[in-house]
Amino acid sequence: MSAHPVASTLRGFSQALARTLVSEDAAHSGGVLQGVDPRAKLVGMLALVVASALAHRVPTLIALLAVGVGLAVASRVNVWSLARRVWLVAFAFTFMIAAPAMFLTPGIALWQWGGVVMTANGVHTAVLLVLRVEAAVTLSTLLVLTTPWMWLLKALRTLGVPVEVIALLAMTHRYLVLLAETANQMFESRQSRVVGKLKGAEQRHMMINTGGVLLSKTMAMGDEVYMAMLARGFRGEVRLLTEFRMKTRDWVAVAALLAVAAGAVVAGR
């Protein structure tokens, strides 16, 4: 029996999430961003994310997205995988929020059906929102994919982020992995016990039930993860064997990223 499309999608997503978060393959693949000091990369990429949030022009957002794609290619991040796992998901969620704006924003009518009017201003607003989210998510994802998670936490700590926030992020990372792994096992277990084809309503009911149980299970496991970290002396401070050292290359990188971000802020007004 073939799996329900929702279950299949969630399973694929959970497997990809577990693989990406745990293996950190991209973080060790030796590309451009991987070679930059995590602190420089953090500052530079966050500046680009802020610039995306502040931009009010479509060409500026497209340019920022293009910068993201260029950095992905230079950092040996699979763009096709990025498109499927990041852009499509971000588009689906943002479009749901942005779509009503196309009809609710006053302006010149582009299309009309009965009392429903799609306006040019509405479409512009929706496109801006979708592009802004796509650019910000792409740049944030690149930062996370090209930096080992603990390095990123240490970089955040050196920039003054409180210990409590770092502990929370460390926990969240492991929690997401557990969530993905548990979800995957639950879907497989469910599938192995289902005979025949379920009706749509039954499938949705099953998915909702599974989601509830999944949340309870992973919360309990999340507690255990935290205990296991405490048991080995974790107090929220990130300690690594690797010492961060800023080299000329890192200063150049952060300066370039900040310059692009500043340019985008000015151009995007």
Next chain:
Amino acid sequence: MHDTQHNPESKTPRMTEFEARGLHFAYEGVAALRGLSLTVREGERIALLGANGSGKSTLLRMMDGLLFANSGTLKFRGLELNEAALGDDKFALGFHRQVGMVFQNPDVQLFNPTVFDEVAFGPLQMGWSRDEVLERVHKALEWIGASHLKDRAPYRLSGGEKKRVALASVVVLEPDVLLLDEPTAALDPRSQSQVIELLGSWNDGRKTIITATHQLEVLGEICERAVVLEGGEVVADALPQEILNDTALLQRANLVHVHRHVHDGVPHRHSSPYLHHEHQ
């Protein structure tokens, strides 16, 4: 001052490691421990026996300073383990350096991207020098026979490998007390033997090892003293063989069950696959 007792074999005084008095603990109203009292001395190898829900894991977590009693006291070397004490960074670090715990589910314990990082996590938290961390991690990986796995992601390991890495990630700190929650559960026989052999090779006679288990077949190899828990209380505390011979106790504590079957035309009554069985 530490409470001491003479060890008849070594003739040297043995320090009290843990002293639990009237421990009560409940999870959201469901009692896990009901007035449990127990004393553990230095160098003892103890098995905590009990069925699921008997309070073994809860007791281990309290001994590791991860849970705190609703009432009663638990002391480690004379110092009470409570939220105030474990909330102090210096005390907590020192305590976790001396008392290590291997969790039942290795997946919750393995949260680093590589096996090497996993084993190095504890030493790094202790603030040891880079050279010391590297030396200890290499030693620990060699000890579990996993040097070749150092760059692998822990989540991609087999069950037995995960368990051994979890063990190494704790033993690398060279704690005085090791708490093990079902160390051989869900392992194939070969992996079980490997874990038991590792534990045997690690103990130098002065290490205290407390193992929670319901697997009676490994009892003789992991302890010299067996404590049976039932409903959050200690119901027996004796030599392993004495516990194994007390079938009524084991049945009451849900550690064995009686089943009957027939082979070769003779009805058999088994109390457990590893205890005696009798023909009827």
